[in-house]
Amino acid sequence: MNKKPYLIGIAGGSASGKTTLLRKLLDQFNEEQLTLISQDNYYISKDKLPKTEDGEVNFDHPDALDLERLSLDLQKVASGQTISVQEYTFNNPTIVPKTIVYRPSSIVVVEGLFVLTHAGISNMLDLKVFVDADEHIRLSRRIRRDFEERGYSLDQVLDYYERFVVPMYRKFIEPTKFDCDLIIPNNTHMQRAIEVLMHHLDRIQKS
Numbered sequence: 001m002n003k004k005p006y007l008i009g010i011a012g013g014s015a016s017g018k019t020t021l022l023r024k025l026l027d028q029f030n031e032e033q034l035t036l037i038s039q040d041n042y043y044i045s046k047d048k049l050p051k052t053e054d055g056e057v058n059f060d061h062p063d064a065l066d067l068e069r070l071s072l073d074l075q076k077v078a079s080g081q082t083i084s085v086q087e088y089t090f091n092n093p094t095i096v097p098k099t100i101v102y103r104p105s106s107i108v109v110v111e112g113l114f115v116l117t118h119a120g121i122s123n124m125l126d127l128k129v130f131v132d133a134d135e136h137i138r139l140s141r142r143i144r145r146d147f148e149e150r151g152y153s154l155d156q157v158l159d160y161y162e163r164f165v166v167p168m169y170r171k172f173i174e175p176t177k178f179d180c181d182l183i184i185p186n187n188t189h190m191q192r193a194i195e196v197l198m199h200h201l202d203r204i205q206k207s
Helices: 018-028 067-078 135-150 154-179 191-206
Strands: 006-012 034-038 083-086 099-102 107-111 127-132 182-185
Touching: 006 018, 006 154, 006 191, 018 034, 018 107, 018 127, 018 191, 034 067, 067 083, 067 107, 107 191, 127 154, 135 154, 182 191
Parallel strands: 006 107, 006 127, 034 107, 127 182
Antiparallel strands: 083 099
16 A cells, blocks of 8 residues: 555543444445544553552553553554554453454544644544533433443442543543544434545544
């Protein structure tokens, strides 16, 4: 691939709707057209994760991730290299991590809570997208997700949300919204905004 890929960063708060947007992108474009690089595979080892004074891990702090390695890998893919990373299994010893291959393509998407907080990543991007939703809506979605998919109790979800998710969002994630090219509001739906983005990317991919 000789043409420089079009680099997109997608960020937003927890349960804002990033996954929904990414699924739409993956449905629209094939592997030769779009490569998706997820921040989640760059969490550092459990013994190095940031902790509170009482020893609780804070997964919602940028220091929980090796963003410098993510930046370097994004640069490699953008230059035409194929790279492999190990899937992050969130320290679950019962899961055997997969090897994930990132190949260069005409569109490269890097996504995650903190991808826009790292200057090395942010400065490479051709388009910065922020998926936005009001705090009470994100909390409601997070409660449903963590209860249904992860088995957490309501008290557990609320405690972690109040102690970590909200303050980290306000300190690190929300400020990046104001430097974005496209803010997608997702309090109720984002279909029209997705269609606009799809149209833009389809034109980029064909040019």
